[in-house]
Amino acid sequence: GEDVEQSLFLSVREGDSSVINCTYTDSSSTYLYWYKQEPGAGLQLLTYIFSNMDMKQDQRLTVLLNKKDKHLSLRIADTQTGDSAIYFCAESGGGSGNTGKLIFGQGTTLQVKP
Amino acid sequence: DAGVTQSPTHLIKTRGQQVTLRCSPISGHKSVSWYQQVLGQGPQFIFQYYEKEERGRGNFPDRFSARQFPNYSSELNVNALLLGDSALYLCASSSPAGGGTDTQYFGPGTRLTVL
Numbered sequence: 001g002e003d004v005e006q007s008l009f010l011s012v013r014e015g016d017s018s019v020i021n022c023t024y025t026d027s028s029s030t031y032l033y034w035y036k037q038e039p040g041a042g043l044q045l046l047t048y049i050f051s052n053m054d055m056k057q058d059q060r061l062t063v064l065l066n067k068k069d070k071h072l073s074l075r076i077a078d079t080q081t082g083d084s085a086i087y088f089c090a091e092s093g094g095g096s097g098n099t100g101k102l103i104f105g106q107g108t109t110l111q112v113k114p
Numbered sequence: 115d116a117g118v119t120q121s122p123t124h125l126i127k128t129r130g131q132q133v134t135l136r137c138s139p140i141s142g143h144k145s146v147s148w149y150q151q152v153l154g155q156g157p158q159f160i161f162q163y164y165e166k167e168e169r170g171r172g173n174f175p176d177r178f179s180a181r182q183f184p185n186y187s188s189e190l191n192v193n194a195l196l197l198g199d200s201a202l203y204l205c206a207s208s209s210p211a212g213g214g215t216d217t218q219y220f221g222p223g224t225r226l227t228v229l
Contacts, residue, residue: 035220042204043157043220088156092216100147100170100208100216104156
């Protein structure tokens with residue numbers, strides 16, 4: 001089946017690094033995504049990684065993918081109070097055909113303390 | 115450049131009523147997807163439309179329907195509303211290139227409350 005799991009809450013101090021973890025079950029997923037959601041808002045695409053890559057870096061964001069263990073992580077360097085939000089991991093639903101379906105985890109709430 | 119736009123931003127309905135939500139994709143994008151996000155959970159896929167054809171459908175009852183217009187905008191209709199339909203409805207647009215990435219960009223959502 002298709003399932004994405006995330007830890008629910010993470011609290012860090014401003015300036016520290018944050019690591020948000022995600023596990024998924026669909027080994028046929030081609031792309032994995034990280035989205036950010038601030039209160040009352042839609043989802044903002046942060047970054048994505050192709051399934052044949054191990055790592056992708058984009059400014060303060062580093063994505064690590066362990067395809068064998070179906071584990072994805074998002075590291076935010078020098079975390080700021082403006083990074084406080086809910087972070088969603090999503091996989092592109094694989095299987096036959098491309099239905100455009102994204103499967104989301106339940107979200108990790110990141111709290112950044114000054 | 116304008117992102118994905120949705121209307122209305124908020125909506126209050128009573129049980130049994132019908133609702134229509136609207137979405138305009140990013141200019142040049144031909145695909146629109148709809149998601150339902152219940153409070154405290156991740157978004158759940160409802161539909162994707164590409165070039166006015168339904169490309170994928172999630173596990174939602176037939177009370178949910180959608181369509182896409184020649185200008186690629188889309189409407190989501192929900193009939194016979196239930197209390198459990200209260201949620202944030204998100205629209206996403208993308209420009210799928212064959213079997214490649216279908217990176218989806220989300221709008222701000224429509225908050226539906228069913229009383």
